[in-house]
Every structure is written in structure tokens, then in C-alpha cells.
Amino acid sequence: MVDQRSPSHSLHDFATWEPVLRLMLTGDTQRRAALPARVAGRISQYGWSLAHRGAMPTATRIAVEGIQKALGRGGVQEREIAFRAEVQPDGSTVLGLVWPSPAVEPAVGYPDLGVLVLVESALPEPWRRLPAPAPGAPAASADLELLERTLRERLPDAIGATEAEIAATEARLGVTLTDEFKVLYRVTRARWEDWDHEYQDQADTAVGCELAAMEHLYSVDAEARHPGWDLGATQAPCTPPDAAVQALAGSPGWIGFGSNGGDEYAVDLTPGPGGHTGQIILVDHEQSIGAELVADSLTDFILGRTRQEGPALRTDEPPSAATVGAGGLATVRAAAHPDLEVLSIGMPDGPPFSLAPLTGLPRLRTLSASPGALADPLELTGVTGLEFLELGAQEWRVLLDAGAVPRSLKAAAIAVRDQDHLPVVAIANDLLALWDRPRIVETILKGDLGPAT
Template identity: 55%
Template sequence: MPGQPPQPPQPPQPPQPSLHDFATWAPVLRLLRAAPAERPAAPGGQVSGRIGLFGWSLRLSRPGPRPGQAAQLEDTQDEFDAVRRVQEALTDAGTDDMAFVAEIGPEGRTVLHLIGRSPAVTPGLGGPHPGALVLVEDAVPEPWRRLPDPVPDARPHPSADPALLERTLRERLPGAVGATEAELAGAEARLGVPLPGELRALYRVTRARWEDWVDPEDGYAAAGCELFPLDELYVAEAATRRADWRFAAKDAVVTPPDAAVQGLVGSPGWIVFGDNGGGDRIAVDLTPGPCGHLGQIIMIGHADHTGADLLADSLTDLVVNLPEDVRRSGATGHLPPAVAYVNHRGVAGVEEAAHPDLEVLSIGVVEEGRRFGLAAVTGLSRLRTLSAYPDTLADPLEIAKLTGLEFLELGPEDWRVLLDASAVPRGLAAAAVEVHGSRPPLPVVALANEILALWNRPLIPVTVLEGELGQ
């Protein structure tokens, strides 16, 4: 443009670090090599770890604070700078995290193995080892496939009273902005289920939108929980309660005959309308247990995978009485266990765990050197999960007789026996390699890829880079 001085040329910008450039990882590797000699990071050894966008797992010891001072950022600035360089490369590559293994020679010559992500493998627990191997596309554990039992005789509790509920809320929330009939109908259409009368009464009084509250605590004080706005109601089906295969496969859905709430992962009859302020969801239950009531109020624990707790007999009960105690909905009588743990604190042996209702068998260490046979559980039609701590099975080939397994978790040596004998159960939907101690990650990755290949699933990619770290 006339009258403007010419702009000076801009200096060239340094190229962004690439995830597959050795230089991107070199600062991290130098820090690991310099770790104390008693660690595996000593020169000439092998180091491993994982770096993600929101955290990292590295074998580094951080210096303690100076006497009389809190820890200072500059004390760990080198670590943060080195990790940030990798995180920038992760962002550019469009991936969340990357595990790695590096073999560092005495003179600094380094072979770096980058362990990528397979869509068929869940992330490992912090370290470089793979997580669960999902062998069947979109497969979920059996508890996540379980639908509620029918409850044709369920009735609302006598305390349910939409008119009383509405009067109580209007007294507590004068001037609140309620939802229109059109908005209520829109919520029903979105959810795919009609709203029960009590829930409609609540939202006729207040839409529970943030901008409608005079005080953010008004909703909690009036209803005994943090109310969700009408357009944030949702149905707590199983898919809303996520869990890794390695943990979810060891759960079981059990509903005792005296339970108020079915022991489900989720239900098309659980309509979530609030929160207790700690991440536990509050819901109306339209599929109650054998001793429950239609429309009872339950609390779905954020730390649990199955079941929910009875909070109130009705929404009117919750609002009018504002109960403080959660009533547990579990069994009051004895039930044969669907899940058995054979270990020091659990069941003494496989024979004691065997029962027609057994679904999950997890074998740990009872006494050193003791190994367990599986003959007692062969033929149990409901057994779907077997997890065995390394070196606890007398004969891994007995697993081939467990034809109903959908999840299998074994140590590397037991997997090796099954693979070499072509005896891996082909009915599996998912699997895992159980690793303990500081086992080298690359052989475990190779073993996982052998298992994935049997189902033609995407393998875990490993990229090899070489470089010099100097003296």
C-alpha cells in the first residue's frame, strides 16, 4: 500500500519437531541415560517409557526441594522442556501418546523403538506394554451386553406424588423459570422415552439452566442434588459407563432376589437428571430390581462398573425429605459367586471356585510354587473370563477345553505355550498379556502382534530410529 515502509524480511522459522526424528527424542533419552546407575537407564542398558499429551511415565528421579523451600520449576525444567518437544510432535502427528524403548550403547550410539498405537489395542497402564487386545471389532464384555430383566409387576412407591413435588419445589424456588410443554416433549423425543410424571413436575417448575439460578446452590438446596438442565438429561445405557476390557471382563451382573436395583452396567430405564457433586449420577429408575419401585431414585457411582445404590423411593421422597444416607441395594442373603479370585485373601483353589454360575475366574498366587489345574471348571457353560498370574497354571493347554471364554489374560510364557500348540481359543473377543516386573517391552509387543494376527486385527506398529547421544 502506498506510504507504508517496506516490511523487513522475516527470519526463517525453525522446522517443527517430527515424531519420527531421532532429534525429537534425544533430550529425553539423554536425561534417562543420566539417571542413577542402579536404574535400568544406566549407559549400555535399555530404557523405556511413555509420553502423552497429558502426562508421561519416565524412569527419572526428581531432586528434592532445598531446605526451607518448596519445589521450584527450574529444578525440573530440563525434563519439562524435553517432554514438551515430544508432545509438540505428538500434536503435529495427530496422536495422543507414544511408548518407546531405547537401547543406549556405552558411547552413546542409540537404537530407538517407537511403539505406535493400534486401533485394536487399548493403552497400557502408564508404561510401554500394550493394554487389552480387542480381537473382534467393537466387541464389549458380557456385562455391557446385558439388558434389564423385565419388571411387569413393578409399581411406584406410595410416596410418589407429582402434585406435592411441584408444590414443594415452587415454595423453595420462587420465581424459577419452568420448561414449557413443548420443551418437555422435545426432551422426550430426544431421549426416546416418555418422562415419568415426577420428572415432568420437576422441570415444569425449573428448567435448571445455569442462567436461571439466583444462587448456584439453589438447585441443590431445593432438590438434594445438582440438577441437570432439561436439555442435558440422558439415558444411562451401558455405553455411557466406560471401562477397559481388562477390568470390565472381570465384572459380573448379579441381581439378588431381594435387591431394589438391578446390578446392571446401564439400563434404557435409567434417566439421569443430576449429580451428587462428586461425579456420581442421580437417575430415575424405570427398570427396578425385584424389591424396588418404578420411578425410584438411584445413584450411579462413578468409581463402579456395575449396579447403583438406592437413594430414595421416589423423586418426591428425595425432594421432600432430602435424605442424607444412601441405602445399599446388594444382597442380604448368600449367593454363589459369579466372580472368584483364587489368591491369599480369596478362594483357596480352583475346585473351591467351581460353580455352575461362575463367570469370572482370576488366579493369583496362593503359595510360592503352587500351580493350579483347570479340570474343575472345564464344562462350566457360563465361564467367560480367565485371568491367570504368570506361572500359576499347571498346564496352560487345559485352556483349550474352556470353550466359552471371551476374555483371556495370561503371562507371556503361557501365551507362548498356546501359540506354539495352535491352541489359542478362537471364541475370544479380547485378550491381554499379563506383565509383572521390569520385563522388556519389545518381546511383549511381538507376542501381542502374534495374537492380533490370528484374528487379522491391526498390529502394533514399531518404528526403529538410530542416532548418537554423544559421550
């Protein structure tokens, strides 16, 4: 969808973008060779992604800051505007501005568009994954009497939760809390109004973290840890047979009860095969999958007997994520096996790759292929169950024209090479139309940057 209007008149002016384009054309060799030059980037209200190394000239910085201010005035706060330009040797330039869309997720590695979210609010499979059954038992170190005695000695004036409050919390969370956890909250319900600031610090020291009130206990939410489709679709977490903690983004059985000021402590009711029910884990805010084992039991945690999970056992099972070409495996057949989930295909050293070995693989959900890497994109008809697909513009056009775009997709990306810059939005909108998603609005500006020097 091409729009000649813009949310801001200043952003609609080619002169606003001219310093940015000139910066990105620094060292331009294409136009010196009488070929078109193509550039792309993103600018948000709080940052930018421009293909340029080194210091930014003052004029360019002023231009970028002006674009950022214009984005704020236009009500596009914390969103990015993508741009792409084709500059002819004589300087005539076509500049496309791609406006934020609810159907496009800005992503690292996709400078002039992003990931198309074909199904609203969809998440990659690892962020929808539920915990496996957890037959684990409490650790031998769980000692209810020692735990209660220690807490009461440290918090003699604390007000504890009633049995009714504990039962209500279990009903709200949909879980049965461990006996250790009930002991903790029978001693202190951890409400801020029960104590002054000094006593709050004493309570946090007594427990070993910033303790949440019982009514604020929560299940760690996988969706809140979603890093975006560009990173999430390529993740293939697995739980080794000796792991204490399951490789999950979140679990109804990870009950957050405190923090260290940034990361979350949780009691684990769905441990891994080598873990214990009621173990204490740390959910790192910088990670999107998994958690770190901190203590085998709440008793250990309160007493400061912390530990770390040892290395997982090695297995001879083939990897669930693989790369073919570009320094990876030599053939698609070498990567294909029933447990394969994620496959990335780079440019081959020889002929393009056939996808025939992938036919019928039951768990393959993500496929990313560089433009020109596939012998026949229509071989994708034999690959069922894909939820994320990244292809070049020409490969997408083949699928669209043949009516062969996999309808199992939840998200998609268009890998852009130089000659594909201009048609990318039209292809993206054709894909979005198949799922009746909002189309992308693109503003086309024309100007003249003068001949290459």
C-alpha cells in the same frame, strides 16, 4: 510390525530418550551382575508412567517435556507412546517405541503395550448387561397432588410441557414415564429460554438439582461409563436379593434428568428387587457400575426426604470373581463353580496350575494368569466363552503355534516379564492378525548408554 520411520524426527532420535532411560536405570543391579537390564514405560502429551521413585532430575524432566511436545506436533494428541528397552552390560541398547494404535487400549498395569481390542468397539459383559425384569411398584410416598402443589408454589411462573411434548419424549426414550415425572414437567419444561439466570437458580433450588429440559432427558449410557478393558474385564457386579438398585453400568430405564454439578440424578424405571419404580438414584461420575439410592420417590426428592440404601443381605453363594495363588485360593478347583465369571491366577507356591477344573464353566468370561503360572496353556481349549484373556508371552506363543487361541475373545493382554520384553509386539500383531485388526507399529532405535557404574 517394525517401522524405521517415526511421526516425529525428534522422537526418532535415540538421544531424545537417553535421559529417560538413564533415570529408569538408576540403581541398576542387573548390569552390575553382567545381565541385561530391561525397562518400560509410557509418555503421553499430558503425563507419564515411569518406573522411578523420587524427584525427577531437571535434564530428565526437560527430556520428557520435549517428548510430550513432539507428540503434540506429531498429531498424537491425548495419546500415549509406549517404550521398552533392553540394555546390555556394556551399554549397547535396543529401544522399541510402540505407537498409538486403534487396536490397542492404553491401560494401567501394562506399561509397554496395553490391552489388545480384538473386536472393534467391544465392551466387557457388565457394560452390555441389560436390567432384569423390574416388577417393583411406586413407593407409598409418591403423592401426585402434594408434588404438583409444592412445585407450583415454588415455581408460580413456570411454563409446563404439553401432553404432546411429554408423549414425544416417551417415544424418543422408548419408555413410559412415571406419573410423578409427568407432573414435574407439566409444571416446568425447564427450558433456559423460559427464564433468566436468577429464575434458573430458583428452579434448581425448587427441584433440588440442576434440572434438564424435557428435550434433554436421556437414558444413562453404559458405554459412557466404561473404564477400559484392563479394569472392566475384572469386574463381576451382582445385585443382592434385597438391593434397591440393580448393579448395572446403565439402563434404558435410568432416565437422567439433572445433576449436582458432577454426578447425574436419574429416575429409575428398572429398580432392584428391593426398590420402587420411579425411585431417584445418583449416578456417580467416579464409579463405573451401579448407582446410589437417593429417594424412594420423586415426591420425597422434591421435599428433601432423601435416604441411602442399607447394606445388602449376605448370602452363602460363592463369589463370581476369585483369585488363585499369590495369597488367594490354593487351587483352581477351589475357585471353580458354575457362577464364576472372573478368575485371576498368580504364581503358585508349588507346581503350575492346571486349568482342567474350569472346563465347561458356563459364565467364565475373564481369565488372567501370570507368566509361568499354567501347567499347560492348551487346557484353555476346554474353557469356552472367554471374552478377555491375559497370559504371558510364552503362553500366548504356545496357543498361537497350536492354532488354539479362543476365538470368543473380544480383548486380550500380554503379561510381560523381563525376558519377554522384545517379542511382545510380534506376539501382539500375530493375535491382531487373527481378527484382521490394525497391526501395531514399532520403531526400533539403537544406541549406547555406556557400561554400568
